[in-house]
Amino acid sequence: MKTVKVGLVGVGTVGRGVVEVLQRNCEEISRRTGSQIVVVAACARDVEKATEFLGPEVKVFNDPLDVVRDDNVDIVIELIGGTTTARTLLLEAISLSKPVVTANKALIAECGNELFAQAAANGSIVAYEAAVAGGIPIIKALREGLAGNRIDSVAGIVNGTTNFILSEMREKGMSFEEALGDAQRLGYAEADPTFDIEGIDAGQKLAIIAAVSFGISIQPEKVYCEGITKLTEADILAAEEFGYRVKLLAITKRRTDGFEMRVHPTLVPDKCVIASVDGPMNAVLVHGDAVGPTLYYGAGAGAEPTASAVISDLIDVIRLQRANAAAYVPHLAFQREHLSDVPILDMGEVESSFYLRIRVRDEPGVLSDIAGILAEYAVSIEAMRQRESNSNDEGVDIVIFTHKTKESSINDASKKISALEAIYNAPARLRIEMF
Secondary structure, three states: OEEEEEEEEOOOHHHHHHHHHHHHOHHHHHHHHOEEEEEEEEEOOOHHHHHHHHOOOOEEEOOHHHHHHOOOOOEEEEOOOOOOHHHHHHHHHHHOOOOEEEOOHHHHHHHHHHHHHHHHHHOOOEEOHHHOOOOOOHHHHHHHHOOOOOEEEEEEEOOHHHHHHHHHHHHHOOOHHHHHHHHHHOOOOOOOOHHHHOOHHHHHHHHHHHHHHHOEOOOHHHOEEOOOOOOOHHHHHHHHHOOEEEEEEEEEEEEOOEEEEEEEEEEEEOOOHHHHOOOOEEEEEEEEOOOEEEEEEEEOOOHHHHHHHHHHHHHHHHHHOOOOHHHOOOOOOOOHHHOEOOOEOOHHHOEEEEEEEEEEEOOOOHHHHHHHHHHHOOOOEEEEEEEOOOOOOOEEEEEEEEOOEEHHHHHHHHHHHHOOOOEOOOOEEEEEOOO
16 A cells, blocks of 8 residues: 655644644545555754654654655645745645645635635645535535536635634623633633634635636735624614524625625524524525525534544545646636636625614604615615513614615615714614525
8 A cells, every 4th residue: 555645744733633633534544545654753942842753763853844855755735824835835735746735714815816826736635624614525526526516606604713702792681792702611712812803814825716616816915804792681682582693704796797705794584594603603595596595504613623624635635646637627617728817896786685774862853864864875774673671761662674786885884873863872783684
């Protein structure tokens, strides 16, 4: 049986998970690949600790480039994160025609176009399933399983930290700050959670998903990102009362005039399957023209779920090394010369239904003023209700559900409503997706 020698760059939580799963499932993996996979070199900040874990037969370096340049290494696994050192070592591996498996979403989002071009020129492979949605094989589904479809839309919960926070707010009536504190204590959120709670992490993943779905270049700078920091218990509870749940969704859609790419808190009907995804779990809903809606659910992070995706890529790479480079599945699913230059739409052009919660003085004429402003900007009201509030002021909450309207229209209407004397605060608003 052939031996495949692997260099592991990063022996942290995921790196250890990869080693443990490789060891535990070595027989199954060998039966699938016809090869024995052996980690022969690694890079870690703490060489002594890594050596103790990996064993004396594995060479452990401080410099990740030493792993890449080791003549004994056939395939490189990159698990250190970031876009500086990781980019350098991937380019080096590609120049040496060594395949790379990575779980680095930031690197693929920011540098993927460059890395894929270099890999194609060198007949190498960059595999990145673990970069999006952890253990859920969504990249493989889009690149291969649904290759016969025209993908019309993808919408997903792709950040477990924010989904856990929103679940805590709904189930326990917590404030955002309290739920974030819980997430940090349980290890779901970093000490600095900005990347997650502002939607940046989900935005990077969405840029990759959109590229694979539609055959466009990866464009993270064109993703509209809105996080969950401004959400209040009042909106979480109001959504529940009216039959919705709030989820931070990453959404991309095909339209006749371009593609949408947006991340934001979203009201989803509680009968929709994706609404029931709670805690740190991920779920991605893909709609293809032939297959219809398909749902992918599972752990979006963690040592072994991520290791599952890394090893899946490793197995693919081993199989592909026996094939001609022309047989490789393109990195972004479509042949490079056929990538589309269809534009990404500005957020102002996106159409959604909206939930608005407006805190107003309880006096005559206020509803008429609000309705008049919405009509002025062609925003059609589907339903309007008065809602009891726990606020100490003498106002009441007016909750409005709109029909589909342009983002720019609701922006202009909200500004004008905010200027009314009878309004306590700017309208709280959330987009609605019915699926």
